[in-house]
Amino acid sequence: MADLGPLDSGFMELEDSDRHVSVGIGAVAIVAGSPPPRAELELELAKRLAVDGRLQQKVHRAPWDLAAPAWVTDPNFDLAHHLRWMALPAPGNEDALCELIAEVMEERLDRDHPLWQCVVVESLADDRWAMIVKVHHSMVDGVSGITLFERLCDDPVDRPDLAGPDDGAASTDWAGLLVKSLRLPVDAPRFVARTLSAVIPLAISAVLPASGSSLNGSIGRQRRYAVARASLPAVREIGAAFGTTVNDVVLAAVTAAFRTVLLKRGEEPTAGKLRILTPVSVRAATAKDILDNRVSAMLPLLPIESADPVEQLAMVHRRMAAHKASGEAAAANSLLAFARWLPFASIAWTVRLASRYPQRGIASLATNVPGPRRRLHLYGREVLEILAYAPIAMRVRTGIAILSYGDQLRFGITGDYDSTPDLHLLAERIEETVEELLQCARTNEMS
Template sequence: MVATVADPRPGVHLSEWTPTMAVLGPLDSGFMELEDTDRHVSVGIGAIAIVAGSPPSPAELEVELAKRLSVDGRLHQKVHRTPWDLAAPTWVTDPNFDLAHHLRWLALPAPADEDALCDLVAEVMEERLDRDHPLWQCIVVEHLVDDRWAMIVKVHHSMVDGVSGITLFERFCDDPAERPDTAAPNAADPPIDWRGLLMKSLRLPVDVPRFAVQTLRAAVPFALSAVLPAAGSSLNGSIGRQRRYTVARASLPAVREIGAAFGTTVNDVVLAAVAAAFRTVLLKRGEEPTADKLRILTPVSVRAADAKGALDNRVSAMLPLLPIESADPVEQLAMVHDRMVEHKASGEASAANSFLALARWLPFASIAWTVRLASRYPQRGISGLATNVPGPRRRLHLYGQEVLEILAYAPIAMRVRISIAILSYGDQLRFGVTGDYDSTPDLHLLAERIEETIDQLLQRARDTVPS
């Protein structure tokens, strides 16, 4: 469901020169800088599992979770930063690791329904993770209505992206024999190819400048889209510390049926529903939904299949304008499809990824200060975020109980007041909608309109089938 691009780097493959030590990449450390620059921002991402029955006891959970932490050493590591950012932050083992720091038990007030759960998710996720410890938490929520409980897995964005985050959640589930593999086990170090290293070193003075020029030329249109202001709207502006959270639900087979009927992808259908929802919100606010008003950030995975479990960020991005000027959902779907084809053909995501690869060669201090300055810049070009992550296809269990649903949470930052995290699980498709508390009191309207639009598109799709 999430778009992917191949390694875009022409000529020299800079990945061959990536340091092997546990250093945070430019994007990983950039999420740290976002928090450091804006006291209102918390960049934890979350998976919220709604589970049948009752949770295990605290003692049982701690014993079982301790066993499951062996899936990746990163879960025992915290971030170490150098003075004045002279070097990139590194992951180091926490010598005082204590699982109790990472477990919380909460209960909902009556009636313990979905509204109460969403309020709790917003409250939990707006809190920053403690940098003195590894950057993750498991929060158990007891006594949901209809004999259910929930577990929120909260991880700092510097540690995972959407794909690696949901893979980490799967590793916490039962059936260890079926859990996704961790990174390939460490094998014996191969003999050093000194001749190959020498040849690569000799090529660098030629290859790296050429790569830099090609990257910058391709990345300029992407950068201009992010920097140049779009038409003003209430979707973009300062954000506070508090959050709102709500959920929209759809059937994945239904979305696939829509895509098949109109010759589009699942991701196109999702973005068309998002466009219709934003149009409705703007109209309700008394704002004109013009064609230049909603440019949205859509992350694109560049993660190879054999790196699915690596805990880091491997994403690029595109910045399409969503067709909120149209009132017809089928027309919106066609326009979204055409625009996404155009963006993919332009190499926009590849250029952004190449830019991140190039950043690995720059002094870290320059990267840190660039992110800080960008975070303080009142950007007006991007008005929303929508990230679409493929989730587990099989049914999962937590401590012997079936996982009924999985919801996703994506943070907001840099004046983007609404983010939408779309996650599949089996035949389910869930939209986790995060908003700034003060500026998005109508967040529920956006979720409702997403559901209505998918229903309308499904009906129109079936109307096109000859009887």
């Protein structure tokens, strides 16, 4: 057995607290040709489950939450519980695929079985098919989730070498431990002060309401899904021209898109109106294939008050740099590490109370996950592109999962069905803004 960490179990508590929420995250592979026959695919998928034992484990909860939930082997594991076969109606276009993705992802995973599912989708236009890989957020975060998908593809990547050091290197550094012990009375208060100084502003940002907008509010059970596409080399070119990161360019495009949506809804895009949750991976490179959550977070305000994409990019860059310098992400991660030492019942009740609090400070989620650089294949067929799906909860009506694959950059946009009928506008404006910034970058280089 292996216990779920505080963040892993927190996602289960979040789902339990709201009947409208499903916290499955997803990767959608668009694949060339037709899928293999069902019997062949089932046989091959059964072999590939050996990449991680977690795929045949379910969650066991202790009575009254006296102990943390634990992963235990499902003695009645049956692949049939986890594989569905569907087809799109003619003409099998992207609108139909996005509608199907939303329907599949809004449905909760069955806690009586391991928390994942594969959905094969036939009859996509242009001689293509798709596979939706859906996993509960308590089992993976974005990085470990996309790594799991990659390992389920043909010729899975080799696992990183996790072997321990040799006997000489493994000897205990008693002198170092003694020095650390002697310094503990001095270092501990400094650590606590440093952590609190960074996490208090983060907590205040999450709790205090921002300027009201239609981006925050109650959500229903149904979802919408849309896709925006960009070229990763183009985004890198923009970043190089303006001295920013790829993530800055991505958030600038998201900023412009939300500004357009608010204006179309008749709302003024004023400063302080759009605070977003941006998860930050704290996963070591050697832990990419470990199935759990290793993320922290920042809560930047996006500069929707500006109408100029270049100015938006510069403002995003400055704000993200300030958030990184403040140590927000490290402080939040330190709190999660500290939570492992607390009784699980206290953590569970804290999450339940927090999830019932009608937060009004965060209006959206944007998570940027680096995906596979090499071309992938599923059952001998080329994976043409990969889309990501991020769930929404706690009055956050839109979530954007940005995923790279080779030279592609894809924005998978999730929205509450009733409150985001204009989700396509977000996608269109993201694509337009990247193109506008590219033209500005090239003009800037020539001047």
